[in-house]
Amino acid sequence: xxxxxxxxxxxxxxxxxxxxxxxxxxxxxxxxxxxxxxxxxxxxxxxxxxxxxxxxxxxxxxxxxxxxxxxxxxxxxxxxxxxxxxxxxxxxxxxxxxxxxxxxxxxxxxxxxxxxxxxxxxxxxxxxxxxxxxxxxxxxxxxxxxxxxxxxxxxxxxxxxxxxxxxxxxxxxxxxxxxxxxxxxxxxxxxxxxxxxxxxxxxxxxxxxxxxxxxxxxxxxxxxxxxxxxxxxxxxxxxxxxxxxxxxxxxxxxxxxxxxxxxxxxxxxxxxxxxxxxxxxxxxxxxxx
Amino acid sequence: xxxxxxxxxxxxxxxxxxxxxxxxxxxxxxxxxxxxxxxxxxxxxxxxxxxxxxxxxxxxxxxxxxxxxxxxxxxxxxxxxxxxxxxxxxxxxxxxxxxxxxxxxxxxxxxxxxxxxxxxxxxxxxxxxxxxxxxxxxxxxxxxxxxxxxxxxxxxxxxxxxxxxxxxxxxxxxxxxxxxxxxxxxxxxxxxxxxxxxxxxxxxxxxxxxxxxxxxxxxxxxxxxxxxxxxxxxxxxxxxxxxxxx
Numbered sequence: 001x002x003x004x005x006x007x008x009x010x011x012x013x014x015x016x017x018x019x020x021x022x023x024x025x026x027x028x029x030x031x032x033x034x035x036x037x038x039x040x041x042x043x044x045x046x047x048x049x050x051x052x053x054x055x056x057x058x059x060x061x062x063x064x065x066x067x068x069x070x071x072x073x074x075x076x077x078x079x080x081x082x083x084x085x086x087x088x089x090x091x092x093x094x095x096x097x098x099x100x101x102x103x104x105x106x107x108x109x110x111x112x113x114x115x116x117x118x119x120x121x122x123x124x125x126x127x128x129x130x131x132x133x134x135x136x137x138x139x140x141x142x143x144x145x146x147x148x149x150x151x152x153x154x155x156x157x158x159x160x161x162x163x164x165x166x167x168x169x170x171x172x173x174x175x176x177x178x179x180x181x182x183x184x185x186x187x188x189x190x191x192x193x194x195x196x197x198x199x200x201x202x203x204x205x206x207x208x209x210x211x212x213x214x215x216x217x218x219x220x221x222x223x224x225x226x227x228x229x230x231x232x233x234x235x236x237x238x239x240x241x242x243x244x245x246x247x248x249x250x251x252x253x254x255x256x257x258x259x260x261x262x263x264x265x266x267x268x269x270x271x272x273x274x275x276x277x278x279x280x281x282x283x284x285x286x287x288x289x
Numbered sequence: 290x291x292x293x294x295x296x297x298x299x300x301x302x303x304x305x306x307x308x309x310x311x312x313x314x315x316x317x318x319x320x321x322x323x324x325x326x327x328x329x330x331x332x333x334x335x336x337x338x339x340x341x342x343x344x345x346x347x348x349x350x351x352x353x354x355x356x357x358x359x360x361x362x363x364x365x366x367x368x369x370x371x372x373x374x375x376x377x378x379x380x381x382x383x384x385x386x387x388x389x390x391x392x393x394x395x396x397x398x399x400x401x402x403x404x405x406x407x408x409x410x411x412x413x414x415x416x417x418x419x420x421x422x423x424x425x426x427x428x429x430x431x432x433x434x435x436x437x438x439x440x441x442x443x444x445x446x447x448x449x450x451x452x453x454x455x456x457x458x459x460x461x462x463x464x465x466x467x468x469x470x471x472x473x474x475x476x477x478x479x480x481x482x483x484x485x486x487x488x489x490x491x492x493x494x495x496x497x498x499x500x501x502x503x504x505x506x507x508x509x510x511x512x513x514x515x516x517x518x519x520x521x522x523x524x525x526x527x528x529x530x531x532x533x534x535x
Contacts, residue, residue, distance in 0.1 A: 148401075152397075152400075155401055155403075155405075156387070156391050156393075156394035156407060157395065157396070157400035159380065159387065160388065160394050160395055162379060162380055163380065163388055166377040166378055166432075167377055167378075169339070170371075170375040170377065171377075172359040172363070173337065173339075173359060173360075173363055173369055173375070174388055174389050175360050175363035175392060176360060176388075176394075176395050177395060178360075181395055184397050188397075230379070285379060285431075286379050
């Protein structure tokens with residue numbers, strides 16, 4: 001039972017970094033980014049490939065954030081002028097491109113076979129091989145990610161992000177370069193998604209393209225919307241609740257083969273209900289357009 | 290201070306601005322007037338680069354700013370109010386104003402490291418400006434929670450505290466009640482005393498004739514008259530096209 005709760009704790013941490021970083025781009029800057037799972041995948045593959053080729057976990061972890069950020073910058077340069085639904089579509093296609101690359105670039109990713117045997121992290125002389133030690137590492141990284149994102153949000157730069165989300169023209173007329181602002185927000189958001197992907201790869205120790213499909217985006221998007229747009233507190237609450245909620249089915253006798261699909265149904269239902277009756281989410285102040 | 294030279298802009302087959310030229314002198318309040326659809330807002334949009342012109346040039350302080358971006362035009366000292374509300378609705382009144390005075394808030398590193406902060410001086414300046422419009426008690430209210438008139442006042446103040454050499458106001462008193470209109474008029478007269486340069490679009494002729502030093506009249510995208518309020522009031526063509534006999 002203890003192992004099971006530790007596992008859930010690790011999942012909450014990984015999902016929390018992913019959701020908080022999506023909140024930075026979507027909630028605070030207004031960039032409807034459906035490519036977040038793509039950055040998560042890039043982080044996971046970067047970290048897995050580097051450690052499998054002898055690089056240290058620290059180097060691989062930092063590289064996962066860096067490569068994810070580079071991909072975000074490359075994605076934003078041609079899509080900079082797109083807004084709303086159009087940006088959503090462009091970033092959604094990015095998820096498919098990353099998935100297709102993971103599936104077909106056999107020489108690098110091993111295609112559908114995936115990458116097995118990803119080592120557990122070895123950092124500052126500590127081998128995080130047990131689940132408990134991995135949980136501690138996840139908590140530290142999650143906390144650091146939260147504090148950095150909160151620091152950004154609470155600084156005058158965070159106010160510029162929100163201004164860009166509310167009214168880009170008005171932000172520009174005050175002399176702010178919104179292109180750079182969006183680039184920073186999108187890039188930073190991808191850095192944390194990359195970190196989260198790295199943690200995921202080293203926790204599960206095996207990744208394949210099926211871990212990074214559009215379906216993986218639904219829980220993250222549900223967390224951000226239910227918690228509330230531009231609310232870090234809401235994101236934390238929603239992550240914990242949405243990870244734990246489907247697990248209750250295990251305790252009332254459902255088998256694992258049922259719990260998986262039930263989880264997707266619950267997320268979809270919750271998303272529809274919240275969008276209909278509480279469009280700002282539980283802690284959000286900003287309504288989705 | 291500002292020279293608009295032979296600017297032209299068409300939308301499809303409609304010529305919104307047609308070979309329009311005028312000059313705005315430093316330290317004066319200049320009003321741009323004319324019937325609806327005569328191209329006043331398009332001229333404003335061309336000057337502040339919200340819209341690209343087809344031809345002509347815009348010279349500001351001796352610099353050809355025709356190819357500058359919106360933000361660069363703001364950063365060389367042009368501050369502008371739009372006809373429609375452009376307040377940041379999910380930010381507080383105070384944050385709306387802080388955004389205008391903080392020109393270092395776009396640097397991620399200096400902000401995250403705490404080198405650029407919201408200082409007491411910045412808050413004091415915002416408080417002083419809000420005092421001027423008797424809205425200090427509303428500083429924590431969100432933009433979306435304000436009435437139309439309150440929004441307008443905050444936006445006007447935001448334009449004024451944005452570091453500038455030149456102020457542009459597109460219909461500052463449209464739709465506001467007489468009391469607020471008086472308040473805005475007083476604010477503009479104080480700016481005039483400070484030798485500031487203003488260019489404004491307005492349909493309220495009492496307001497215009499009360500505060501303007503110079504008036505430019507547009508019709509069908511071109512300038513048909515320019516002069517002092519007295520000269521414009523007696524211009525037969527302007528009376529026929531826009532002012533009427535009353």
